[in-house]
Amino acid sequence: MRILIATSHRAVVGGVETYLRAALPLLRGRGHEVGLLCANPAPADAPVIDAACPGLVVQFAPDPGRAVAVAAGWRPDVVFTHELPDPAADAALAERFPTVYFAHNYAGACVSGTKCHAAPAPQPCARALGPMCLALYGPRRCGGLNPLTAVRLYRTNRRRQATFPRYRAVLVASEHMAREVVRNGAPTERVHLVPLFPTGTSPDARPPVPKPRTGRVLFVGRITRLKGWNELLAAVPAASAQLGRPLTLVVAGDGPDRAAFEAGARARGVPAEFLGWVGPERREAEMRAADVLAAPSIWPEPFGLVGIEAGCVGLPAVAFATGGIPDWLRAGVSGELAPSSPNSEALAAALVRALSDEGHWQRLRIGAWEAAKRFTPEAHQEKLVTILEAAAQRVALERLRPEP
Incomplete structure (x- = not known):
């Protein structure tokens, strides 16, 4: 299977890139062809997500048109996207290719991305993204106080929200995130729970033995x-x-x-x-x-x-x-x-x-x-590959169906 990974940064700048740095060699280790499409190149000497994958094809796409051109030239069986900076790029990929999205955060589900009110007291928010979010943004201190920024973020996230139904699958790491993406328009049957795993450590071989408390x-x-x-x-x-x-x-x-x-x-x-x-x-x-x-x-x-x-x-x-x-x-x-x-x-x-x-x-x-011990790379990999393969096969079958 040819898998094109689409993401914002080649450099390891946060949790998404840390995950990809661990996931890329897992996919290659299963014999899949993996390519990398990034919106932003890495600064000199910065750690990169493909460091453990020598020879991996890495291409850059700063805009939606270039992203589609790169994908068309690479001819993937499936695109695995982790949120490109411009929501139009993810929408264009989902329109042209079987695309699976990993919802690492609240993009498309919240104006500010915090999913939390700050006033009158801190309180998690369970509201679906919509016009009322823009009205409450200032009074409930969902983010900053600049109304122009609020409008810009609202429009961007509404575009991301509109793309949820276009994905062949939407992956989430928790039951909570599954509820969030469904609440914001992802079809229930396309939402899959794929928990994360520790990337820099693994459970001790033996259970903890008694020890004194340290306070x-x-x-x-x-x-x-x-x-x-x-x-x-x-x-x-x-x-x-x-x-x-x-x-x-x-x-x-x-x-x-x-x-x-x-x-x-x-x-x-x-x-x-x-x-x-x-x-x-x-x-x-x-x-x-x-x-x-x-x-x-x-x-x-x-x-x-x-x-x-x-x-x-x-x-x-x-x-x-x-x-x-x-x-x-x-x-x-x-x-x-x-x-x-x-x-x-x-x-x-x-x-x-x-x-x-x-x-x-x-x-x-x-x-x-x-x-x-339940959150292992192996368990994650099995679920991920099954979903990616199903997304690719579903499109292949649709193409074989005769016209009515």
Whole structure:
């Protein structure tokens, strides 16, 4: 099968590219011919998604016309797109070729892409993208305050939304995202759940063995308001008081709110270590040293892969029950959940449930490890290839049908 991967960046700039860097060699390893169509070339010396695929044909298409021309010249059996910058390019590909789309985020389902109101209080949004979203954008602080930006983003995402019915299949990583794309026009029968997998680690060969607690609560990720650092900062001292023992907040990440996070920890007297961005080895070491992963996102994470990475080393998570997180975090089994309406009191209570009883905490560690074992590259690959083949075969059969 000839598979043309269409994506915005050749350089590894985020989660989509990290996924593709892992998925490309899996597809080639199955004997498929893979080509790469990118809207943007990689800067010099930047890591690229095709680094592990020597000889892979890489072509660039900055506009819809060029994207169609590249695809026509390459003659794919199926196009596997991950959102090109111009929605007209994805629409043109879907019109001409059997095309499968992976909905990694809320493009086509939200004006700002956050799927979350900020006013009067942070609250995940379940509304389908439509005219009312534009009316609420400012009052509910769905994004910035520039009305021209809001209109531009709205038009772009409405174009993406209109393309959902044209795809031969729409892939999602969580049940939550399946509901979102169906709500926004993707035919139910074409939506497929294909969970992600850790790209830089794998579950330990053996289940976690008992170990002493350290009191370390680990936060990993970009430090922005939507990641829930403010709620976490209030929850840690409240949980510490209820547990009757100190907890140390360990932050592995950076972002625009880091200074405010650090200042808040000092003001509250919360013991905290701010590590900045860390490499894979240091991150794994911190996961092994921590008692619990705090994943307090107040926006609905499309999946939340960091929880699976933590589970690989037997680290249970505490999180709000938003987005795709309940797909991998079962309350009382692999961690503890707070309600989806974010507040620090509920998060503190979840921390206390996870850490108050040593036997329960040890069982959560085993549960997190067992949950992580379900999310493997092999399982992902099997589902993905089956869907891509079905999309290509369906078009081939349609072409063989006689005219009525």
